[in-house]
Amino acid sequence: xxxxxxxxxxxxxxxxxxxxxxxxxxxxxxxxxxxxxxxxxxxxxxxxxxxxxxxxxxxxxxxxxxxxxxxxxxxxxxxxxxxxxxxxxxxxxxxxxxxxxxxxxxxxxxxxxxxxxxxxxxxxxxxxxxxx
Amino acid sequence: xxxxxxxxxxxxxxxxxxxxxxxxxxxxxxxxxxxxxxxxxxxxxxxxxxxxxxxxxxxxxxxxxxxxxxxxxxxxxxxxxxxxxxxxxxxxxxxxxxxxxxxxxxxxxxxxxxxxxxxxxxxxxxxxxxxxxxxxxxxxxxxxxxxxxxxxxxxxxxxxxxxxxxxxxxxxxxxxxxxxxxxxxxxxxxxxxxxxxxxxxxxxxxxxxxxxxxxxxxxxxxxxxxxxxxxxxxxxxxxxxxxxxxxxxxxxxxxxxxxxxxxxxxxxxxxxxxxxxxxxxxxxxxxxxxxxxxxxxxxxxxxxxxxxxxxxxxxxxxxxxxxxxxxxxxxxxxxxxxxxxxxxxxxxxxxxxxxxxxxxxxxxxxxxxxx
Numbered sequence: 001x002x003x004x005x006x007x008x009x010x011x012x013x014x015x016x017x018x019x020x021x022x023x024x025x026x027x028x029x030x031x032x033x034x035x036x037x038x039x040x041x042x043x044x045x046x047x048x049x050x051x052x053x054x055x056x057x058x059x060x061x062x063x064x065x066x067x068x069x070x071x072x073x074x075x076x077x078x079x080x081x082x083x084x085x086x087x088x089x090x091x092x093x094x095x096x097x098x099x100x101x102x103x104x105x106x107x108x109x110x111x112x113x114x115x116x117x118x119x120x121x122x123x124x125x126x127x128x129x130x131x132x
Numbered sequence: 133x134x135x136x137x138x139x140x141x142x143x144x145x146x147x148x149x150x151x152x153x154x155x156x157x158x159x160x161x162x163x164x165x166x167x168x169x170x171x172x173x174x175x176x177x178x179x180x181x182x183x184x185x186x187x188x189x190x191x192x193x194x195x196x197x198x199x200x201x202x203x204x205x206x207x208x209x210x211x212x213x214x215x216x217x218x219x220x221x222x223x224x225x226x227x228x229x230x231x232x233x234x235x236x237x238x239x240x241x242x243x244x245x246x247x248x249x250x251x252x253x254x255x256x257x258x259x260x261x262x263x264x265x266x267x268x269x270x271x272x273x274x275x276x277x278x279x280x281x282x283x284x285x286x287x288x289x290x291x292x293x294x295x296x297x298x299x300x301x302x303x304x305x306x307x308x309x310x311x312x313x314x315x316x317x318x319x320x321x322x323x324x325x326x327x328x329x330x331x332x333x334x335x336x337x338x339x340x341x342x343x344x345x346x347x348x349x350x351x352x353x354x355x356x357x358x359x360x361x362x363x364x365x366x367x368x369x370x371x372x373x374x375x376x377x378x379x380x381x382x383x384x385x386x387x388x389x390x391x392x393x394x395x396x397x398x399x400x401x402x403x404x405x406x407x408x409x410x411x412x413x414x415x416x417x418x419x420x421x422x423x424x425x426x427x428x429x430x431x432x433x434x435x436x437x438x439x440x441x442x443x444x445x446x447x448x449x450x451x452x453x454x455x456x457x458x459x460x461x462x463x464x465x466x467x468x469x470x471x472x473x474x475x476x477x478x479x480x481x482x483x484x485x486x487x488x489x490x491x492x493x494x495x496x497x498x499x500x501x502x503x
């Protein structure tokens with residue numbers, strides 16, 4: 001099986017979401033990791049929140065439905081949704097093929113930058129998935 | 133289930149093909165290789181090869197074999213010609229389904245092909261029937277471990293099998309079989325399946341199964357043949373509305389409720405469950421297994437609650453998003469008055485009522501299966 005990608009420039013949750021910082025201060029992109037998409041395989045659709053919705057850290061912000069199972073999605077950081085990847089509606093398999101690129105889920109304006117420190121770094125996340 | 137998982141004779145091939153192996157009915161089975169929708173489409177459009185060696189095979193022989201099998205199953209095996217197979221139920225005396233199975237008529241014996249999860253239960257049941265009804269001279273043996281079973285399914289199945297088989301395939305009709313050789317190894321070539329596509333099920337010695345598997349994979353590669361797992365087997369059969377034991381049917385359901393009344397021949401000689409089934413036919417069934425489609429996006433899964441006219445109407449028995457039909461589809465037992473196509477339902481998907489409608493099965497009608 002192809003090696004699981006854990007990019008160095010991202011941060012992670014124990015629930016297999018990633019956080020990608022953007023050029024805009026306080027704005028991040030959230031999706032699920034390569035490990036998660038591979039475990040789920042065959043994603044059929046995703047339910048994502050509307051732009052404007054606010055969440056507290058680790059609150060469920062949607063669900064991801066794969067042929068095998070349905071999973072909740074957890075928001076890695078408190079904040080407000082300022083963008084949603086609409087192309088996932090038509091083509092949810094983008095999460096399988098490009099989880100860190102075209103398969104991104106929401107863009108978030110974060111409330112409390114100090115929460116970033118509570119996320120896992122690439123090394124920690126790599127050891128976490130090695131245990132699974 | 134406790135204890136070690138049994139491996140089929142194809143196990144090493146699954147590992148080589150990077151199949152995702154999961155426990156199923158006490159066996160270690162591939163649920164998928166490249167992915168369920170891709171394998172599903174390969175079977176609908178070209179061909180797929182399944183290892184179904186986990187299924188059980190019993191041999192019934194002896195002078196009273198025909199009469200005995202006919203007592204155990206609901207269909208009429210006396211109608212079988214040599215080289216013919218039949219789908220049937222095996223019921224308890226209350227009419228509940230012990231298993232659904234295929235009966236093959238060979239020259240001087242019968243083969244019963246049963247579900248993997250039921251092998252031990254069925255063997256005990258058939259033997260208890262033998263004590264009660266066997267006229268002597270009937271022998272029942274469990275050949276499950278000695279028999280390998282592959283399913284080659286899809287519109288291109290015949291073209292892929294033909295160069296490897298010494299059997300005249302066009303002469304083997306639906307639910308007919310021939311004994312011959314495949315890849316120069318002895319095999320029973322049966323035009324049967326569980327996908328709604330044309331295709332074959334190949335019974336062989338367990339020791340020869342991997343050889344036949346490899347020959348088919350190699351010979352079919354140019355035609356787009358793909359190995360297919362239990363995941364695609366399930367989505368393919370559900371699009372056809374074929375019942376799955378443990379989901380759609382079990383000991384608490386009867387063939388009449390499950391719309392499998394066509395496998396029950398009440399006018400043949402007495403058989404186990406006849407009285408109860410006759411009573412149910414005379415009195416009318418109170419519930420029926422129905423197919424439904426979701427009218428909105430959603431993935432109905434087994435166990436989700438079903439509502440009809442605001443009232444509880446049981447749970448989803450089988451459910452999926454059909455890769456070919458592209459919709460949420462499933463089955464449920466509904467009160468007979470609410471079982472007509474067009475009846476509005478709702479399926480409770482994680483707290484949300486998703487509207488659905490009763491439809492006639494199969495969900496998919498474009499298959500290459502020639503009856």
